[in-house]
Amino acid sequence: MAVIAAFVLNAGLNFVLGLLIAKLLGPADFGRFALATTGAIVLNTLLFEWLRLSATRFYSGRVRTDEPWIRHGLDRAYLRLGLLLAAAAAVCGGLGLGEGADGREAVLCGTGLAALGIGVFDYHAALARARFDGRLYLGLVAVKNALALVLMAGAAWFLPQPAWVLAAAGLSQFLAVVVLWSPLRDPAAAVERARMSTTWGTFARYGLPLIAANAAYQFLSFVNRGAVASHAGFEEAGYFALAADVTSRVLTTLGMALDLLLFQIAVHAEEHRGRAAAEAQVAGNAATVFALLAPCAVGFWAVLPALQAVVVPEAYRGPFETYSLALMPGLFAFAMMVYAVSPGFQIRRRTGPVIVAALVALVLNGLGLLVLPRAFGGIGVALAQTLGLAGGCLWLGWRVLTGSERLVFPWGQIGAAALACAAMGLALAPFRALPPGTALAVLVPAGMGLYGALVWIFDIAGLRGQVMTRLRPSRAVAAE
Structure with missing residues (x-):
């Protein structure tokens, strides 16, 4: 029931936040923001979704203790792809320094940061659900929504450009994982590097x-x-x-x-x-x-x-x-x-x-x-x-x-x-x-x-x- 409660909370706050951002940005900038947000979701899907789906299919409370290489494979794949996306966002941000937050490069940078935050949050939320840890999942969703309401609404109020709101969206989701990092971790286990390629192959085929x-x-x-x-x-x-x-x-x-x-x-x-x-x-x-x-x-x-x-x-x-x-x-x-x-x-x-x-x-x-x-x-x-x-x-x-x-x-x-x-x-x-x-x-x-x-x-x-x-x-x- 905690999973359903978390989704009700998430839906309600996202609905309120979406209306608030739409009001603060206005139709034209909200149209740009929505287009960039869709791009961030596409980017997250292309880079990370195969891993999140693999977490829901192959990870569980039993796997957490009996097959630690599943989590090791997921973590290392996320880390490599996340670093690649963060570097690309930094390059876009550097190229757009002269044009300001309204420039195309700035919006691309914000889109990349939003995609990174979505990917990190969705992965750890999937791990909590796969363990049937409803309390942890509910806490993760609550922290994320509280941070999103403060950071995204604040960005739309004080810096009303789509790029800043996108960056705030990514940061709020990343910070929620940081806050609850300790309970999200698995018990320490030796990394079996020989299993990595086989594990990644299983994830990819699925x-x-x-x-x-x-x-x-x-x-x-x-x-x-x-x-x-x-x-x-x-x-x-x-x-x-x-x-x-x-x-x-x-x-x-x-x-x-x-x-x-x-x-x-x-x-x-x-x-x-x-x-x-x-x-x-x-x-x-x-x-x-x-x-x-x-x-x-x-x-x-x-x-x-x-x-x-x-x-x-x-x-x-x-x-x-x-x-x-x-x-x-x-x-x-x-x-x-x-x-x-x-x-x-x-x-x-x-x-x-x-x-x-x-x-x-x-x-x-x-x-x-x-x-x-x-x-x-x-x-x-x-x-x-x-x-x-x-x-x-x-x-x-x-x-x-x-x-x-x-x-x-x-x-x-x-x-x-x-x-x-x-x-x-x-x-x-x-x-x-x-x-x-x-x-x-x-x-x-x-x-x-x-x-x-x-x-x-x-x-x-x-x-x-x-x-x-x-x-x-x-x-x-x-x-x-």
Whole structure:
């Protein structure tokens, strides 16, 4: 539960921080900042993601003591790549000294520092999750968010250029690891250098297909934000960026929390009960992910007009809702693809098909960019993104659900969750027209209450049973 609490904390503070940075920088500079942030995420994905994914797949509490060469291999690979990235950022910073913080080299330097901080933080967070150390993970996330709020908001207030805010983002994540360095360390063990090349080879075969796919999706996002800027200017790119960031966080933050928790359970099942048990766990996880993400999408649609009026900075209102509605179906498809479908390939260590799905998404997105922006302007880019992500999800779903080694998803549970979401959407639709404050006060508890009641009555995706299983030990302890 600490992992879920950490993600809720992270999502809430990131949401507030994103709105604050958008307000302090203004649409144009926020558009540049968002474009550079996407570049930092792409850079982090290319350099470090294969190692983070390997940590979630191959590292555990048992491995921590029985197979120390796994952590040694991860640490040394991160160190070498981190030093390379830090040197590149320093070169960019040196070249841009004469142009100031608004120059291209300064932004590139900030992008590199942000990518380095993200990589270091995500790696150590993955280690804490793999050990099922929820308290350490929660502390890491809390420290990072506190530092980010102070450093990034301070940079945007006192030095309102994207380069400084990017550098502050990287520094906040790096310092969070420094603060909690002691509990993040493993017991001392001799380094077996002879195992390094074999260990890195294992990481590469598992992780490189996944990072190729992730990099493709980040590249898709980067290209689309650039396309909006080229068609309608950086101000329009700022509108697109804020809508994409907020909608993505609504649909993927919980999905990421569920995936990282549920996938570790599947890995644990494989270690103790074999591959068949792990695959059954992955199939059940898919129903759980859908049952919890689908109502988030419907609820976000219901509160979107009120959310825009109450929370979104005035300069972004109007375009924010339009872009969010156009992006939502594609981002939901992406969340399901990554957190419900891809684990079926990851548990088998056969990650090649995820690359093909990413290529399908890129091709469809590119075809959409050739046609839709000419007809619809910036909103056409959002529609092209939705087309690409939905197509990639459909292809990967077809691949995992067909053939001799197909997974059997619990379609009855998924269908029940879909019907419950439809009922919730129909019940909430009339209240969307209420004044913003009243709408939020009515829609949020009503939606949670209605969907929660349906889940409890019909035990959708087995969620009632999971809750009762967690409550029974507590009751037994209390009785004793």
